[in-house]
Amino acid sequence: MTLLEEGGFKVDAVDLTGSGVQSSDTNSITSLALYVKPLTDILEKLEDGKKVVLVGHDFGGACISYAMELFPSKVAKSIFIAATMLASGQSTLDLFSRQLGPNDLMQQAQIFMYANGKDKPPTAIDHSKELVKDLFFNQSPSKDVALASLSMRPAPFAPVMEKLSLSQVNYGLVRRFYIVTQEDHAISPALQEIMINSNPPEHVFRIKGSDHSPFFSRPQALHKILVEIAQILPK
Numbered sequence: 001m002t003l004l005e006e007g008g009f010k011v012d013a014v015d016l017t018g019s020g021v022q023s024s025d026t027n028s029i030t031s032l033a034l035y036v037k038p039l040t041d042i043l044e045k046l047e048d049g050k051k052v053v054l055v056g057h058d059f060g061g062a063c064i065s066y067a068m069e070l071f072p073s074k075v076a077k078s079i080f081i082a083a084t085m086l087a088s089g090q091s092t093l094d095l096f097s098r099q100l101g102p103n104d105l106m107q108q109a110q111i112f113m114y115a116n117g118k119d120k121p122p123t124a125i126d127h128s129k130e131l132v133k134d135l136f137f138n139q140s141p142s143k144d145v146a147l148a149s150l151s152m153r154p155a156p157f158a159p160v161m162e163k164l165s166l167s168q169v170n171y172g173l174v175r176r177f178y179i180v181t182q183e184d185h186a187i188s189p190a191l192q193e194i195m196i197n198s199n200p201p202e203h204v205f206r207i208k209g210s211d212h213s214p215f216f217s218r219p220q221a222l223h224k225i226l227v228e229i230a231q232i233l234p235k
Contacts (some may be wrong), residue, residue, distance in 0.1 A: 001222040014039045016063065018156055027115035027123040029156035032164075036063045043071040051076035053230055055181065056083045057156065058212070062092050062164060063150065069166050072173040072188070079229055082181040082212055085195045088166040092159075099191045106186055109135045113154060121161070124154040135186050139209060140216035148216070176201035177215070177229050179222070186212040203229075 001011045017035050018026040028034050046052065054075050056064035061083025063146070068075050084092045107149065109131035112122040127135065137145040166172075178201045180192045196204055205225045210218040 003219065004226065007227060016134070019153060020151075025155045026156050027113065032062065032066055032159040032162045034065050035156055035159045038065050039063065040070060043067055043074050046071075046074050050074070053077045053079065055081065055226070057081045057215075059160065061082055061085050062159070065164055065171060068174045069164075069171045072170045075174045076234075077175045077177065077229060079177045079179065079226065079233070080201070081179045081214065082184050082187050082192060083178075084187075085176070085178060085199055085201070086164050086166070087199050089163055089169075091161055091163045093161050094163070094193065095191070095195070096136060098194065099188055101131055105131065105135050112157070117220075122157045124157055125160070126154040126163045127152070136212045137216060138185050139177045139183050139211040139218075140213055144213075144216040148213070175232075177226055179206045180204060180206040181210040181212055181214055182206055182208050183210055184212045184215075205229075 001013060004011045015021050016038055018024045018029050033040075043052070051074055054064040054077075056062075056069060056078070061080045064078055064080075064083075065086060068078055084095055086092065086095060099106070109127045109129060111126040113124040113126060114120065115123040132149055132152070133140075137148065140148075145225050178192070178196055180189060181187075181198075182189050184192070203230075207214050207218050207221050208224070210221070213223040
């Protein structure tokens with residue numbers, strides 16, 4: 001954010017429901033619409049004629065896709081950073097099931113939470129503190145990992161299970177760009193390539209030496225790509 005703001009961009013890192021400054025109980029978030037509401041509220045209030053560039057990381061890919069379907073005229077470009085770029089009718093859970101195996105680090109790190117009882121579906125997902133560094137931050141500086149670990153909270157599970165409904169007349173109107181993180185232990189480069197091949201974006205960028213969190217491990221390289229995408233002229 002700092003690098004982009006220094007370059008003259010107006011940047012907002014939106015805290016979704018139950019994240020960051022949003023104090024809602026993660027276990028009570030029962031839909032993608034509720035989870036993404038802070039973002040859709042911003043887009044709804046955006047002045048006519050104004051457009052934004054949406055950037056989604058990890059599950060944020062599904063979140064910006066949902067917003068693109070609702071407000072295609074307010075989104076100039078979308079950027080997926082090691083993110084869930086789903087096809088219509090697909091859920092994030094469907095996608096992750098393609099990479100999960102007995103040795104998958106993501107599966108080993110996940111801790112499911114059951115606010116409604118063990119006989120009901122999980123309500124949230126947390127991650128083992130011992131495995132977080134190797135999963136998300138395997139190339140990141142220790143000081144960034146320490147700060148990030150303190151601020152991480154469980155993620156709601158219902159939105160992860162929700163299948164997206166994406167149309168060519170809305171979602172399909174928005175220009176999409178994908179940034180592959182090539183040393184990623186959370187969403188493997190192979191899974192990222194599957195998403196790209198299944199639902200091709202306009203252009204793909206790749207960051208060598210980046211873990212799942214390029215804003216920590218390769219911030220200058222990420223900044224350069226974000227600026228390059230922002231400066232691509234309208235078709």
